[in-house]
Amino acid sequence: MKKYFFFILFFSFVFLSACNDSSLDEQPIDEQPTLESLAEEIKESIIFPKTTAENLHLPTTLTLTKATVSLKWQSSNEDAISLNGTIHPGLVAKQTNLKATMTYQGEDLLIDFGFVTVAPWETSFVIAQIKQQIMLPKTTNTDVVLPTSVRVDQTNIPLTWQSSLPAVLSNEGQVFALVNDTSVLLSVLAVVNNTTISFEYGSLTVLALSAEERIAKAKAQISLPSETKTDLILPKNIDGVAINWFSSHPKIFTNKGEWTYQETDTTVALTAVFSYGGLYEEETYLLDILTYTDEERLSKAYDQLSLPSTAEQNLELPIALAYGVTATWLSSHPHIISNAGIVNLNEKENTVTLTATLKSGAKTMEKEFEITTKAISPSEVHFNGHMYTHRINDFILDGTNGLTINNKQVVLTDTSTAGTYESKIINTSPFTILVGSWSAISSTDATVELKVRVRVNGVWSSYLSYSAWGFGRQNAMLNQDGGVASMNADEIMIKNNAQANAFQFQVTLRRNNVTTASPRLWLVGIALTIPNYSFPVDVSGLPNFVDYDVPKLYQHDVPTIGNSICSIASSTMLLLYHGHTFTNPLPHQETAALFRDYGNKIYGNWVFNTVGMSSYGETSYVKKIYSWDELRYHLVHVGPVALSIKGDTGVYKTNGHLIVVRGYEIIGSETYVITNDPNIKGVYYKFPLATFLNFTRNVIYVVE
Structure with a gap:
């Protein structure tokens, strides 16, 4: 058993020794770096x-x-940074992209280092650069x-200068030397x-x-x-030296x-008086003032x-031009545009050549103008004057509108109670x-109403009414708004300083x-x-004296309303002159109630007065006149008038x-206007023409 134990122990030792010996055979190996x-x-x-900035x-x-590698540099903007790294600053910042090509063992790789900005110059450096460009004297x-x-x-840099003493050296560099040397500090805005x-x-x-030096410098x-034949600029001050000019022919x-402009050449002496510090010196310059030649004048x-290229109203054709030049006019079609510029429109456009x-x-020298007249529709007519009268022959009636003509008057048909x-x-x-007016016979049961509308810039007003007027009624005018025009008592007035060019x-x-x-x-009359506007009237051959024996009425004889009935008194004097009689010993008291405007509560409504006179069978209307000659002509050929004054x-x-x-009466160089003035005791009065022209309003009551 003991033998087996040692055998196993030996075998295990051998096995473990064999494992440890195999690790001693392995050695470390160095790796090569990559480009990345x-x-x-x-x-x-x-x-x-x-x-x-470096x-x-x-x-x-x-x-x-x-x-160890090599590098080859690239700069996208070498004006900012050179390839050796030198920077190039300036007024503005500069930017460049820096890259380098790396080379290792024969292989290349591009490396991007990004963008680098080169800072701009410091302000102090910019100022120094600017100053280097400017060279000014120390004294001057x-x-x-x-x-x-x-x-x-x-880069172009704008400069603005500022002087510490602009009265000595202006910001523009102009010198105004003083009595003593003066130091001026100059500043710059860049x-x-x-x-x-x-x-x-x-x-x-x-x-x-x-x-002396100052004046000499100024001279x-x-x-x-x-x-010269043009204006000249005469300097009034040079470097503090005052200069006054005097012309020998200031006109x-x-x-x-x-x-x-003058008709002939003239030599003018221009004297300049120079003054500074109590010293005065004169210098005279002779100057030929030339007139224009005939060719230049023409x-x-x-x-x-x-002239305008189109016409829809009368043209003003001047005959006296500038520079003494005169003009005469000739029309190729005088029945369309006369030699005097009177325009007659019809249903078609017409082209007329006017030769000046x-x-x-x-x-x-001749100058031609091609002018095209505006066409008007068959429902339109053209009127050139300032007093439009629509008389019985102008009315076209067939009875279908309830109206007919009988005994040269417009009347209602037998079966009509109204007609328009x-x-x-x-x-x-x-x-x-x-101002519209009419002549008619009416009564308390039979009336006439006039309505008028006007056209302003192509836009028509509404019809504005003078009210249904009947003799013996308490007739009343009402103020009205018609859009582009309004009725104010007896006048239709165009609004907003505009002008109308048609009425109906x-x-x-x-x-x-x-x-x-x-x-x-x-x-029907339209004034x-x-x-x-001018209305030439030929007054040659008119007499120097005209005076109609118009009966006289003093307005203040009528109690209570006497101070308000000047218009009534004037209208009644005209009726008396035309042979009408009244039962009232104060006839203007009788007509006052008949002609009064009960709406505006006045006796001076122009239209009601003329319509009132027409109720006695007279042809009467309101008229606007444009000169004393026009009134004088009317007095001779028609008769006396009532006149509005102010x-x-x-x-x-x-x-x-x-x-x-x-x-009127003309005595030598003096003209007198003969009047019946109901406000003056005695009524009859002669006004000097110059005085008369200052107060006339040129609006009259006409009785034909």
Whole structure:
């Protein structure tokens, strides 16, 4: 048993010894590095800042833990960092991508080190660079050129200068020398990369000048031509030296240097008085002020003459042009556009050639204008004047609208109690105010109503009514809003400073029943206020004296309402003149109740007064006139009128009044307007024409 134990123990020892001996035969082997592992070690060894203001170290060989490698560098922007690591800063930050090609045992690998930004120059360095570009003198007594820009780092930098004493040296470099030498500090504002930096450039001494030197310097800067036909700029101050100019012919060439057209050439002496520090010196300059030649006059007048290419209203054809040039006009189709510019529209467009012959001296020049007139529809007519009258022959009636013509008057048909007539659209010159009126016989049971609408910039107002008017009724006018126009008492006024260019009217006759006598209408009148309008009247051959014996009425004779019935008194005087009689010894008291506007509670409604006079069988209407010549012509050929006035008559002042103009008298160079003024005791009064023209409103009551 003991033998077996030792045998087993020996066998186990041998087995274990054999296992330990086999491990002694294995030896360690060194591994070769990969390119990727080398790249990782390089990137851990070389770390660049994101932003740098210093040169970078870019090694070309590098010894690593297990190998030595070579590096070849790449810079995406060598203007920022060169391949040797040198940085190139400037006005703005620069960025580059740094890469290196690593070579190991004949194999290459590109390593990307990322982007590096080169910081821009410090502000102090930028300022130093700017200053290097500027060269200014230390002293001066003449203007200094202050550069408005410099070029740094291939960039244009705008500069603005600031002087500590701009009265001595301006911000633009102009010198105004004082009595003593004066030091001026110059500062600069520079715009760099949209940022303004400021710095002091330094001081500059402006040297003093004597008064004589100053004036001499100022004189040396005066340069005038020997002749001119235009305005000249005459300097008033040069470097603190005051200069006053005096012209020998200020109406031809003013002290301010303004040229004025004249018929002939003129030599003008311009005297300049220079003054500084109590010293005065004069210098005279001779200047030929030239006029225009005939050709130049014609050319300038030709260039200034213009007409519109289209026309829908009368044209103003000037005959006296600038520079003494005259013009005569000739129309190719005078029935469409006359030689005087009167436009007649019809249902089609028409092209007319207007030829202006310009003349200056013996020279002439022609200018042609092709003008197309506007076409109007068959439902429209064109009216050139300022007083439109729609008379009995203008009414076209067939009885279908309840109206007919009987005894030269518009009346209701036998079976009608109402009938309305609507006019065509009447195109006109642009106007701002319209007054409509009519002549008719009416009664308390039979009325006439006029409605008018106007067109403004293509938009029509609503119809505005003068109310249904019947003789003997308490007729009332109401103010109305019609959109682009409004009714104010007796006037239709265009709103918003605009102008209308057409109107249309309706007139309605009514009666209570067919047994009541029909109202009778024979005229509708439309008076227009047209801006910048003239109406030439030939007054040659008119007498020097006209005076109608119009009966006189003093408005204040009527108790209670006497101070309010000037219009009534004037209308009644006209009726008396035309042969009408009244039972009341104060006839204007009788008509006051008949003509009153019970809506506006006034006696001075122009329309109600003329309609009231027509109720006695007269053809009466409101008219706007445009000159004393027009009124004078009317007095001679038609008769006396009532006239609306406002202002200082020389006898009294009024905000609104009516008088009768019964005539005029011309004595030598003086003209007198003969009137019946119901506000003046005695009524009859002659106003000097100059006074009359200051208070007339040029609105009259016409009785034909």
